[in-house]
Amino acid sequence: MPSNxxxxxxxxxxxxxxxxxxxxxxxxxIAARQEGPRRDLLEDxxxxxxxxxxxxxxxVMHAADVAFVLEALPPxxxxxxxxxxxxxxxxxxxxxxxxAVRPSLVETTPTETLxxxxxxxxxxxxxxxxxxxxDEVVLRVSARLASADRTVFDDSVRFDxxxxxxxxxxxxxxxxxxxxxxxxxxxxxxxxxxxxxxxRLFVVDARLVLVGSVxxxxxxxxxxxxxxxxxxxxxxxxxxxxxxxxxxxxxxERYDLVSAPVVDDRGKLVGRLTxxxxxxxxxxxxxxxxxxxxxxxxxxxxxxxxxxxxxxxWPWLAINLVTAFAASRVIGQFEGAIGSLASLAALMPIxxxxxxxxxxxxxxxxxxxxxxxxxxxxxxxxxxxxxxxxSLLNGAMWxxxxxxxxxxxxxxxxxxxxxxxxxxxNLVVAAITGVGVPLxxxxxxxxxxxxxxxxLTFVTDAMGxxxxxxxxxVFLL
Amino acid sequence: MPSNxxxxxxxxxxxxxxxxxxxxxxxxxIAARQEGPRRDLLEDxxxxxxxxxxxxxxxVMHAADVAFVLEALPPxxxxxxxxxxxxxxxxxxxxxxxxAVRPSLVETTPTETLxxxxxxxxxxxxxxxxxxxxDEVVLRVSARLASADRTVFDDSVRFDxxxxxxxxxxxxxxxxxxxxxxxxxxxxxxxxxxxxxxxRLFVVDARLVLVGSVxxxxxxxxxxxxxxxxxxxxxxxxxxxxxxxxxxxxxxERYDLVSAPVVDDRGKLVGRLTxxxxxxxxxxxxxxxxxxxxxxxxxxxxxxxxxxxxxxxWPWLAINLVTAFAASRVIGQFEGAIGSLASLAALMPIxxxxxxxxxxxxxxxxxxxxxxxxxxxxxxxxxxxxxxxxSLLNGAMWxxxxxxxxxxxxxxxxxxxxxxxxxxxNLVVAAITGVGVPLxxxxxxxxxxxxxxxxLTFVTDAMGxxxxxxxxxVFLL
Numbered sequence: 033m034p035s036n037x038x039x040x041x042x043x044x045x046x047x048x049x050x051x052x053x054x055x056x057x058x059x060x061x062i063a064a065r066q067e068g069p070r071r072d073l074l075e076d077x078x079x080x081x082x083x084x085x086x087x088x089x090x091x092v093m094h095a096a097d098v099a100f101v102l103e104a105l106p107p108x109x110x111x112x113x114x115x116x117x118x119x120x121x122x123x124x125x126x127x128x129x130x131x132a133v134r135p136s137l138v139e140t141t142p143t144e145t146l147x148x149x150x151x152x153x154x155x156x157x158x159x160x161x162x163x164x165x166x167d168e169v170v171l172r173v174s175a176r177l178a179s180a181d182r183t184v185f186d187d188s189v190r191f192d193x194x195x196x197x198x199x200x201x202x203x204x205x206x207x208x209x210x211x212x213x214x215x216x217x218x219x220x221x222x223x224x225x226x227x228x229x230x231x232r233l234f235v236v237d238a239r240l241v242l243v244g245s246v247x248x249x250x251x252x253x254x255x256x257x258x259x260x261x262x263x264x265x266x267x268x269x270x271x272x273x274x275x276x277x278x279x280x281x282x283x284x285e286r287y288d289l290v291s292a293p294v295v296d297d298r299g300k301l302v303g304r305l306t307x308x309x310x311x312x313x314x315x316x317x318x319x320x321x322x323x324x325x326x327x328x329x330x331x332x333x334x335x336x337x338x339x340x341x342x343x344x345x346w347p348w349l350a351i352n353l354v355t356a357f358a359a360s361r362v363i364g365q366f367e368g369a370i371g372s373l374a375s376l377a378a379l380m381p382i383x384x385x386x387x388x389x390x391x392x393x394x395x396x397x398x399x400x401x402x403x404x405x406x407x408x409x410x411x412x413x414x415x416x417x418x419x420x421x422x423s424l425l426n427g428a429m430w431x432x433x434x435x436x437x438x439x440x441x442x443x444x445x446x447x448x449x450x451x452x453x454x455x456x457x458n459l460v461v462a463a464i465t466g467v468g469v470p471l472x473x474x475x476x477x478x479x480x481x482x483x484x485x486x487x488l489t490f491v492t493d494a495m496g497x498x499x500x501x502x503x504x505x506v507f508l509l
Numbered sequence: 510m511p512s513n514x515x516x517x518x519x520x521x522x523x524x525x526x527x528x529x530x531x532x533x534x535x536x537x538x539i540a541a542r543q544e545g546p547r548r549d550l551l552e553d554x555x556x557x558x559x560x561x562x563x564x565x566x567x568x569v570m571h572a573a574d575v576a577f578v579l580e581a582l583p584p585x586x587x588x589x590x591x592x593x594x595x596x597x598x599x600x601x602x603x604x605x606x607x608x609a610v611r612p613s614l615v616e617t618t619p620t621e622t623l624x625x626x627x628x629x630x631x632x633x634x635x636x637x638x639x640x641x642x643x644d645e646v647v648l649r650v651s652a653r654l655a656s657a658d659r660t661v662f663d664d665s666v667r668f669d670x671x672x673x674x675x676x677x678x679x680x681x682x683x684x685x686x687x688x689x690x691x692x693x694x695x696x697x698x699x700x701x702x703x704x705x706x707x708x709r710l711f712v713v714d715a716r717l718v719l720v721g722s723v724x725x726x727x728x729x730x731x732x733x734x735x736x737x738x739x740x741x742x743x744x745x746x747x748x749x750x751x752x753x754x755x756x757x758x759x760x761x762e763r764y765d766l767v768s769a770p771v772v773d774d775r776g777k778l779v780g781r782l783t784x785x786x787x788x789x790x791x792x793x794x795x796x797x798x799x800x801x802x803x804x805x806x807x808x809x810x811x812x813x814x815x816x817x818x819x820x821x822x823w824p825w826l827a828i829n830l831v832t833a834f835a836a837s838r839v840i841g842q843f844e845g846a847i848g849s850l851a852s853l854a855a856l857m858p859i860x861x862x863x864x865x866x867x868x869x870x871x872x873x874x875x876x877x878x879x880x881x882x883x884x885x886x887x888x889x890x891x892x893x894x895x896x897x898x899x900s901l902l903n904g905a906m907w908x909x910x911x912x913x914x915x916x917x918x919x920x921x922x923x924x925x926x927x928x929x930x931x932x933x934x935n936l937v938v939a940a941i942t943g944v945g946v947p948l949x950x951x952x953x954x955x956x957x958x959x960x961x962x963x964x965l966t967f968v969t970d971a972m973g974x975x976x977x978x979x980x981x982x983v984f985l986l
Contacts, residue, residue, distance in 0.1 A: 318795030326873030396803030
């Protein structure tokens, strides 16, 4: 019977765990109240039964689901569930859980338990989680690895998170290019099982240089006596271990890959990238983009300690404060004008705000385009021209509305005209900044999504204040 | 020889196309200048050679790469490349190209050419692109489909974009549950080829109800005489055609799936969801989130006509203008205070800005958590308490800095204290709003990412102005 509606199943698991957790707590409270010999045998039994049911429930869950439950629970509950896991399950869940949540598990686990749990992991998983674990623990556990695994571990930790080498697996099936289809099938059968996400065998020459790949279905469909190279795909996309992982992911999307070989500079097979790793990279990249564009340094545990959270947010707050001060100094230059016409102070945030908004819209379109493809200079100029046209269109419309509003409110035609003019000019500023800032960040090798919003808002705020207060000083005072 | 560095290959293709396009343009200009009988035969030949090379280059590119090139080119160039494609290639590229760019291709294509190109597509692809094509063209093309394809087409267009039914394929391999492994392999071999992303066969009973699935590698590894159900995976995740596609994608990520069955209410197999479709859904969802949180209604072509672009941006600009007006009215109530102390006008945007920033940080964390899992009420309260603590920590620190700045600048201790107090209070407002707004939007069934930033900025702006100007009126004037 297929398990339909996996999302519903997951929520069921979560509420089961919550329920068992509540009972667990209740029974523990009761047990704590009954000290010494007066302890009720029945309740003691109930307690042990509940613990057993709890562990059974966790045991049948997929490791990814256990990780989901751990992430969804606040610290106390998280620790209670964590304590109920067998070392084996705990190890798997530890790998699956997000980078932001892993430290909270490390903190609450005694060093020996942590070592026991980490020694359940294979070398690649150990390398994957090694950044979240104290160095001395990693050293002790990795020292106990068999020498082949040790090599894999040392090789894995060499790459940084963003590289293909860090997310590839070192498990694959390769056959020599001299094999027939039948021999390839026999080799598979002798192996007994194939690594997950194996949709193709890699074909290598005598020096282990990749020659191509053969889809599994070709093995099933081709005559057994055919040479394996005849069933080979001509054009196998391959990646280098130092390639940016996100570029490889784009190739997975574009060519609908399930797995792809990773080769070194000499073309030797060194790893395999699988679609599940590609999806994780895509998801993490998207989440990180969203968090960064809101001004967070990195992903954070929903239930992190306040000081940890606060520190994650300081760098961008500090930058933003500097820009806010600078914008404030622009206004400071016009305090005389504001003193004699206080309505200027009420209207100026509108000019700044509409500039910031249109600029952010322009920027979102440019950032998205940059994430997909490069924008060459002639197109950048064309793009700027288009965005300037859009801003003039928007400026004419919103400028008129804003101007009428100012006129209606303060019965001053001059104020209305100045307001409308400032809006049009600030939208032009917004278009130039919205196209220019991400292109500049990108061409200087930076992530165009990160920080561009802060920079843009600074420009549209400062210029909005300057244009409006400046025009008002010239024409109204 | 495997083609390493697929990203580089793509950029090569793009610059090849640009180069051929430039020569194409040049030769056309020359040809246009030489009218009638004085036309140079040599140049005519060159022109035809260039066109042939151009078409050859496009012909050897992957359809997804052609789509990439089309997206990256501005309208004129895009049309020139589009015109060089054979109907077959054009059809494939038309499917691969993004929703935002497709209309620009439809616009520049004569109806007959469009019909010819669409009749190259299979029923599912036709349904997929049907929204971008004029209704009467879709009707004419779909009327010519064979009746089986017609059924597929009618079935496909029933689902909306966000549902599993719209992104699933109707191609799969299923075998009866009475088969042996050998019979299953024979069935595969008789078929000759299997649909892309086939990592497993579906096993169905006599009524076509899904019983389970068998990985291809199990067929290779198991003894031929074993019943196929013995090689079956016990727990095959399956989806309903009306399930939200993004939920199914989460299951693909969580359980590292390559393909999964789609079944109707009675458990009958009606489709198959593949990992490439899941990745597309994930990518589109992430892009749309990013665009929407910047206040765009939908994805837009980088080179869209200015009026089309402008209209895509109006709804959120209008809403933002209303909130900016409202915040401006808050300031309007304090014009008297500003008239007598103009420095207030210069300082007030700082209070508003720091509130908006911290609020957006809080919100990004909450939105990310909501995208992954539900947040039950007790956790929401705990989360709010944590964010309030973070905001008090931040408030103490940044409030002190901002207060000192104000004091230093205007030599007024009172102004410094009022400024610091307003920052602390506005950060508390930001924390409450940052947790509350996405939770409210989510529990009322809305997308918590869309529009929450506008709402939050309104609250932190208005309250920032109110708190600062209000405190100043009470204590300084």
